[in-house]
Amino acid sequence: MVTPFFCWTLFLFLVSLQQPTPALTQAAPIQADAARQVNPFKPTPESLAHAKKIYGYDCALCHGENGNGKGDAVADMKLKMKDYTDPTALEGLTDGELFYIIRHGKGLMPAEEEARAKPEDVWNMVVLVRSFSKK
Numbered sequence: 001m002v003t004p005f006f007c008w009t010l011f012l013f014l015v016s017l018q019q020p021t022p023a024l025t026q027a028a029p030i031q032a033d034a035a036r037q038v039n040p041f042k043p044t045p046e047s048l049a050h051a052k053k054i055y056g057y058d059c060a061l062c063h064g065e066n067g068n069g070k071g072d073a074v075a076d077m078k079l080k081m082k083d084y085t086d087p088t089a090l091e092g093l094t095d096g097e098l099f100y101i102i103r104h105g106k107g108l109m110p111a112e113e114e115a116r117a118k119p120e121d122v123w124n125m126v127v128l129v130r131s132f133s134k135k
Ligand code: HEC
Pocket: 055, 058, 059, 060, 061, 062, 063, 073, 077, 079, 080, 081, 082, 093, 098, 101, 102, 106, 107, 108, 109, 110, 112, 125, 129
């Protein structure tokens, strides 16, 4: 016999299945389709200069003005930074992955909110970050 109590218990059980597990969602790897994204914007000198300005405000404190990973906050936060002036530093990452990390943050790196950087700005920061290794 199906009692109301049984129905209620089943309902609570099903609701509990809907809750995302924080540990899993946080450590979720970058989705393959996000990693395959390519820059839909054509950088112009103006748009790159704008991205560089945002980088100066939001990124240089950790990544360094020239991308060497020696920003002012690094020692205090005990961060382990890559040196983007080394051409091998970003070799293993696609543009889509860089975009994703900048937009969503990773580990101790905060996310760059939409209100601070439009998609075009974030793509131009991908271009900028890659350009640090070019002489
Ligand atoms: C609080 C310090 C901090 C700030 C601010 C910060 N980052 Fe990072 N960033 C990190 C750290 C630490 C990592 C490595 C994360 C990991 O792998 O756990 C990282 C990773 C990255 C990566 C992936 C490649 C790599 O080095 O592992 C890119 C690209 C990147 N940051 C770009 C940016 C941009 C662009 C901004 C500004 C919008 C920014 N970051 C702001 C600390 C920071």
